[in-house]
Amino acid sequence: xxxxxxxxxxxxxxxxxxxxxxxxxxxxxxxxxxxxxxxxxxxxxxxxxxxxxxxxxxxxxxxxxxxxxxxxxxxxxxxxxxxxxxxxxxxxxxxxxxxxxxxxxxxxxxxxxxxxxxxxxxxxxxxxxxxxxxxxxxxxxxxxxxxxxxxxxxxxxxxxxxxxxxxxxxxxxxxxxxxxxxxxxxxxxxxxxxxxxxxxxxxxxxxxxxxxxxxxxxxxxxxxxxxxxxxxxxxxxxxxxxxxxxxxxxxxxxxxxxxxxxxxxxxxxxxxxxxxxxxxxxxxxxxxxxxxxxxxxxxxxxxxxxxxxxxxxxxxxxxxxxxxxxxxxxxxxxxxxxxxxxxxxxxxxxxxxxxxxxxxxxxxxxxxxxxxxxxxxxxxxxxxxxxxxxxxxxxxxxxxxxxxxxxxxxxxxxxxxxxxxxxxxxxxxxxxxxxxxxxxxxxxxxxxxxxxxxxxxxxxxxxxxxxxxxxxxxxxxxxxxxxxxxxxxxxxxxxxxxxxxxxxxxxxxxxxxxxxxxxxxxxxxxxxxxxxxxxxxxxxxxxxxxxxxxxxxxxxxxxxxxxxxxxxxxxxxxxxxxxxxxxxxxxxxxxxxxxxxxxxxxxxxxxxxxxxxxxxxxxxxxxxxxxxxx
Amino acid sequence: xxxxxxxxxxxxxxxxxxxxxxxxxxxxxxxxxxxxxxxxxxxxxxxxxxxxxxxxxxxxxxxxxxxxxxxxxxxxxxxxxxxxxxxxxxxxxxxxxxxxxxxxxxxxxxxxx
Numbered sequence: 001x002x003x004x005x006x007x008x009x010x011x012x013x014x015x016x017x018x019x020x021x022x023x024x025x026x027x028x029x030x031x032x033x034x035x036x037x038x039x040x041x042x043x044x045x046x047x048x049x050x051x052x053x054x055x056x057x058x059x060x061x062x063x064x065x066x067x068x069x070x071x072x073x074x075x076x077x078x079x080x081x082x083x084x085x086x087x088x089x090x091x092x093x094x095x096x097x098x099x100x101x102x103x104x105x106x107x108x109x110x111x112x113x114x115x116x117x118x119x120x121x122x123x124x125x126x127x128x129x130x131x132x133x134x135x136x137x138x139x140x141x142x143x144x145x146x147x148x149x150x151x152x153x154x155x156x157x158x159x160x161x162x163x164x165x166x167x168x169x170x171x172x173x174x175x176x177x178x179x180x181x182x183x184x185x186x187x188x189x190x191x192x193x194x195x196x197x198x199x200x201x202x203x204x205x206x207x208x209x210x211x212x213x214x215x216x217x218x219x220x221x222x223x224x225x226x227x228x229x230x231x232x233x234x235x236x237x238x239x240x241x242x243x244x245x246x247x248x249x250x251x252x253x254x255x256x257x258x259x260x261x262x263x264x265x266x267x268x269x270x271x272x273x274x275x276x277x278x279x280x281x282x283x284x285x286x287x288x289x290x291x292x293x294x295x296x297x298x299x300x301x302x303x304x305x306x307x308x309x310x311x312x313x314x315x316x317x318x319x320x321x322x323x324x325x326x327x328x329x330x331x332x333x334x335x336x337x338x339x340x341x342x343x344x345x346x347x348x349x350x351x352x353x354x355x356x357x358x359x360x361x362x363x364x365x366x367x368x369x370x371x372x373x374x375x376x377x378x379x380x381x382x383x384x385x386x387x388x389x390x391x392x393x394x395x396x397x398x399x400x401x402x403x404x405x406x407x408x409x410x411x412x413x414x415x416x417x418x419x420x421x422x423x424x425x426x427x428x429x430x431x432x433x434x435x436x437x438x439x440x441x442x443x444x445x446x447x448x449x450x451x452x453x454x455x456x457x458x459x460x461x462x463x464x465x466x467x468x469x470x471x472x473x474x475x476x477x478x479x480x481x482x483x484x485x486x487x488x489x490x491x492x493x494x495x496x497x498x499x500x501x502x503x504x505x506x507x508x509x510x511x512x513x514x515x516x517x518x519x520x521x522x523x524x525x526x527x528x529x530x531x532x533x534x535x536x537x538x539x540x541x542x543x544x545x546x547x548x549x550x551x552x553x554x555x556x557x558x559x560x561x562x563x564x565x566x567x568x569x570x571x572x573x574x575x576x577x578x579x580x581x582x583x584x585x586x587x588x589x590x591x592x593x594x595x596x597x598x599x600x601x602x603x604x605x606x607x608x609x610x611x612x613x614x615x616x617x618x619x620x621x622x623x624x625x626x627x628x629x630x
Numbered sequence: 631x632x633x634x635x636x637x638x639x640x641x642x643x644x645x646x647x648x649x650x651x652x653x654x655x656x657x658x659x660x661x662x663x664x665x666x667x668x669x670x671x672x673x674x675x676x677x678x679x680x681x682x683x684x685x686x687x688x689x690x691x692x693x694x695x696x697x698x699x700x701x702x703x704x705x706x707x708x709x710x711x712x713x714x715x716x717x718x719x720x721x722x723x724x725x726x727x728x729x730x731x732x733x734x735x736x737x738x739x740x741x742x743x
Contacts, residue, residue, distance in 0.1 A: 206726075239741055240737075240741060243733075247736075294732065295732065298736075310740045
């Protein structure tokens, strides 16, 4: 609210209420970041338990059933509830600043997207305490999932349905924001690469999540109402789930990796202190990867017997993706080439990312060759491959960007020294864990096994792999310690923390006021802040309008209420097949809460409020001292 | 910030231009509507005429495709080049159509019972 921005100290209750009701993209970005980190830690812990189990042969640290739950929850949580929200965190915090907008296009939906994701995730994790987590792998293949006893799979289906709706809403929000909310002069071909990749990745969300929703819905009715979509004995077909899942699942990989590419395309030019090499080819490659990402899903299913023709088509299409990805890699290298490189922590992550991701890409092309895939399928080679892509590509991007964007998001800088330690420990741990798994796979160790017999030549490699996992865990703990220490450090109150910022987000002095720009900036070219800096503009931007009243959205508790409604309804749906008498009333109650909140939202006009010029000036003076943001 | 709504009276010229424009637009709408009715009639006709199923199925699908495009471009205003972000909208519509078609093709060709 307008007056709240000027007042400084707030009580705990008021702060909590502020975060529960906020529609501010910067606060939601922070919430996504912390929720994502929480689930990242949980899923990482699950991974650690699995690696401890596999450290020595014939181990009985966890039981086979628990191991299945751990591997399922690790995969599901990492992809849906850790990587996605962490990237959404950066998209929320940075994209509106990069395009010169005051907020996203639909601030209310932004908040709704977060709460749906969070409560869906919470619902999924409650399965641990309510009779067992899902245990059919993150892919949840129907032939396994339909016969899984207990409620694990139901938690998976309902939890992902809710959090998937949140992701879809956020994706649509970002498409609209990037297309319609750009500042004057910010043409498509002047958009920073992170904005471009966010746009393409949001478009992929728009097209990829509906198949998942359909698949989950079919799974839901199969399990709860004994429909037979996936039951071959009743005329269904289990392969349909695999297709629906991978039509979603393959683009999902690109949904995650494209923003990661974008983040590195921001980091590298800043620290190479050179304009991004081949900007237009980067944009083109992003679009091409997005398009091809939809045409290759069946390469996950080569061994289901699609036939030689289908396998050949999907193999060639998959290999084609290496071309635009290669373009990107060469562009990054050419950006660094001849630059005056400053090796900061974000740049370290970028330098570590390039070879790691290329290694993941190369093994990907190996698997794209269908005949070889028959050898590699369901072995540790696959596990090594996708961890190289996801950890080497996405996690390094997230960690690097945390260091890179922390000054903008929190007005504090993460410790460089601790960051360097984190990087090396994590990076060495990562390669130690996964490089050797390629060979375990080639030696025939199948994935998703809870233990193995001694003396098959796997003992030493598994031991080394587990040591690597412990190193990675230490790295993550160091990062968390770094975050906690930084919270106590002095605020920066500066503009362009790294000194070589190029795009618009660096032109704003931190802390960023809640309305972002006191006047909408005018963008005169690619890398607008760099442009203004070089022309000696001390303010970092020129303005497209005079100082005036700013129209901002009101906070609202309704998104949380709506999400709680679906959360309650999910419990009703979950326990209905058990014949519990309260199941249907709870289901109806939950839906009533959601629909009621929607009706309130529709009936009550919420036109937002205006921040008047005097308030803007007062806020600026409060934040930056006399003279405001100069 | 331009939050004040400006009301401007139309000039005589503007009024006549709009009138002419609307008339042209209406004529187009009616013609398209007639084409739609005709295509629907054709679809019914081939069924009633009891042709071979191998003729009826592709013809009906073809007519359906034509109608979808007509619907999108004339009644849902995708032919309105001046509307904001029409390029983006077309891209998204056709990209979605291509993806949906791939899935349709998949379910017909490489899923078997």
